[in-house]
Amino acid sequence: MPDPFTSPVETVAEIPALRKLVEAERKQNASIGFVPTMGALHAGHMSLIEAAHRDCDFVVVSIFVNPTQFGPNEDFEKYPRVVEQDLVKCHEAGADLVWLPTTEIMYPKNFSTCVTVKMLSQVLEGKTRPDHFEGVTSVVTKLLLCSLPDIAYFGAKDYQQQAIIRRMCLDLNIPVEIKTCPIVRDTDGLALSSRNAYLSEAERESALSLSRALKLAEERIHAGETDLNQLTAEMQQLISTTPLLKLDYATIVDAGTLEEISAPQPDMVALVAAYAGATRLIDNCLLSADATD
Structure with a gap:
């Protein structure tokens, strides 16, 4: 981010720093809400942050454009990255902390572990994007284990994704409640994306x-x-x-x-x-x- 920009919300990049801040809140008996995003936030994302703010004492939002969930001919390189605008929106929606990990932090040298949810990942989106959900479940597992929230918030627009993440948390005994929030639409009915x-x-x-x-x-x-x-x-x-x-x-x-x-x-x-x-x-x-x- 350019030097002149001053974030209206606290930010952190490294995992140890994130965990330290979350642990400090837990010592104050705060409940932790977590909203994972890839940035380019719109009203749908903000509705998730607002829901977390209503439910929880301390809200963490992650912004990370995850390369492993993009196929070779998809839009990873051109996916919109507008971090300064996103930080303002996070603050307005009630986030207390924004986690901005880099690819090197999330996937360090020699990283070689993936999380796969069978069956649910093999239909619909999984047919068209065969490696997509493995990238999603692997990164969401890391995001949850790093932020250690009580509740994680996902949008209903990605219905298959939230179903797979629910299954993953159940199967792996990840002690996080998955909360799915309603689709937010534009006035003409188009789902926000x-x-x-x-x-x-x-x-x-x-x-x-x-x-x-x-x-x-x-x-x-x-x-x-x-x-x-x-x-x-x-x-x-x-x-x-x-x-x-x-x-x-x-x-x-x-x-x-x-x-x-x-x-x-x-x-x-x-x-x-x-x-x-x-x-x-x-x-x-x-x-x-x-x-x-």
Whole structure:
């Protein structure tokens, strides 16, 4: 960061310094909330920090663009990095400490350990981005073990990610509560994402078909639709026929196992993914067969 900039919130980079500050708060019986981010913060990220601020006495936010969750042809190099703006937003949302580790800190020389969650990582996003979730689970394990929070906050937009992290913490006995906060949308319905900044005006307009497909699913389930194969076909048709969009998937799955289902059940989630130009976007909507009552 340039010298003239004075951060409005305390920052730290090294892991020992982070742990020392967190431990000092614990000695004061403070509860610790943690929000992991890759920066380029928007209102969705801020809603997570605000939730942590409401729930916990001391809020840590990490900003780290994690290279291991990007594929070889993805946008790691151009992913937006605006740390000074992010620090201001962290302060405004109620963060007490921002952790800014470097790649060398997170992945020192000879680093060779990965965390893999099978099954849940092999479908949907895992099919298109086969190494993505291994990078996510490995870095989140490190982030949690370094910050040692009571509660960690994730956004519902990345539905599969939060499900995998829940499974990981359960399987590895990581004593952290995972709290998922609602999707934050723009006024036109587009789910907020740091990658929305890549979209042209025309691509953004086309991208609205993702939320429209989810709305279609929600309305049809509410009206009593029972043929989910037909419904998903209609979702796919809506997205694939939209100019500038390339469909990856549109499906309805079991909310816990992420397995595709053909008939309504109490806990379901509709998930969509598509490319708007070169930008890959995802979205989802929880569904319930109980809505027909």
